[in-house]
Amino acid sequence: MTEPAPPLRRDAERNRQLLLRTAYELMASRGLDVPYEDIARAAGTGMGTVYRRFPQRQDLLDALFSEHIDTVIGFAEEASRHEDAWAGLTWFLERQLEVEAQSRGLGELLRGRNQATEVVRRAHERMTPLVAGLIDRAVRAGQLPAGATPADFAAAHVMVGSVMDASRAFAPGLWRRALRVALAGLCHADLSGDPPDEVVIDHLYNDQTK
Amino acid sequence: MTEPAPPLRRDAERNRQLLLRTAYELMASRGLDVPYEDIARAAGTGMGTVYRRFPQRQDLLDALFSEHIDTVIGFAEEASRHEDAWAGLTWFLERQLEVEAQSRGLGELLRGRNQATEVVRRAHERMTPLVAGLIDRAVRAGQLPAGATPADFAAAHVMVGSVMDASRAFAPGLWRRALRVALAGLCHADLSGDPPDEVVIDHLYNDQTK
DNA sequence: TTCCAAGTTGAAGATCTCTTCCGATTGAGG
DNA sequence: CCTCAATCGGAAGAGATCTTCAACTTGGAA
Secondary structure, eight states: OOOOOOOOOHHHHHHHHHHHHHHHHHHHHHOTTOOHHHHHHHHTSOHHHHHHHOSSHHHHHHHHHHHHHHHHHHHHHHHHTOSSHHHHHHHHHHHHHHHHHHOHHHHHHHTTSSOOOHHHHHHHHHHHHHHHHHHHHHHHTTSSOTTOOHHHHHHHHHHHHHHHHHHTTTOTTHHHHHHHHHHHHHHHSOOOSSOOOTTHHHHHHHOOOO | OOOOOOOOOHHHHHHHHHHHHHHHHHHHHHOTTOOHHHHHHHHTSOHHHHHHHOSSHHHHHHHHHHHHHHHHHHHHHHHHTOSSHHHHHHHHHHHHHHHHHHOHHHHHHHTTSSOOOHHHHHHHHHHHHHHHHHHHHHHHTTSSOTTOOHHHHHHHHHHHHHHHHHHTTTOTTHHHHHHHHHHHHHHHSOOOSSOOOTTHHHHHHHOOOO
16 A cells, blocks of 8 residues: 655655754744744755655654654553553543643644644544543542543643643643643533533544634 | 824714624634734725724724623622622633633633733733632632632633634533533642742733744 | 815735745765 | 766745725715
């Protein structure tokens, strides 16, 4: 299926790596919308080089973040094996947010504030059932109120992330306080009424309303 | 101080009102960043007319939203007179978010996702002490944990607002569930450690990091 | 009715970013 | 060393939005 992909020329491969490092740095601090021209200038190449290697921005995002996303998937898997379901859930959410705290761009990607990459979509497809399993266990254990859904954790993720984005510049640790609030809220709120539709979680993470 | 402001010619005043109505509608659904050209076209005027009446976007925003903002300030005042401090806080937050649910643009303004207008800044200066008073009372009444600050409510506001923005298109009522989570969280979270700096609340609402 | 200051319009220049493209350069096989 | 396909660089055209402005129109006072 996938083309054999002939190896790059030595100089091209060097530029590719350079561009990836440069783009990662820029997106970590400025978010995903860094203009190609800025990336090229910071890397000392021409724009054409960026476009040749990454014709679509998605190509760049995939190359940049797929390993980080795999890391997050790994967190979900490890969490799902946790004996204490609630501990697993909180551990997972905190790990994921810690990763996002390191890179504004990755946060935008994981929280769907931009067009979701196929890679991100698949990641969520992979993680949602694991989270759902943890939630079921936590509810049965009386750690979470009945009615809690994966969409509630997605919403909590978005909520804490919004505080992170709003405060990154002047209070980089404030999101942890917001996380405590969100987690305590999930435990104690009445979640019995109008359960979020199944598809809400997809929309929450994949909507392109900007 | 303020110029006597000579009355507008009849046709100009008519256009002004038309532009305000049109801009309000567009910003309610699309947010504050609607291009002037779109407003002009929708109102059936030329762009020059919009610029003549509202040379800065701030002028337009002030004219559009100041009365709504006064309404919200009124909510804060009414809430501060509530006998039950916690009930006052929840009532206020819910009223404010209901208003924002009606207008995406107003939400962006009140939550500082764009450059804060002077009007908005003053509104927060007005409301913060009222909220602080309610919080003090609620803490003394044992309704809130010690350590709760106005910044925590600002963060809750931002958090619920982010869910509102992310879900407006496909689940317009989802924010109420997020609000229940946030409020329950404020009641039950440990807020004793590292209290947010006094200025955090200003940054949260007024930062232009976009 | 006349007149002109106030008002209106939309083209046009400025910016910003995206995207393409072609002439110039270069790595690596022969 | 030679050759050429792969690669590079950056100018240039396109699209979006902002902002200004000169020519045209009109409300309303005299």
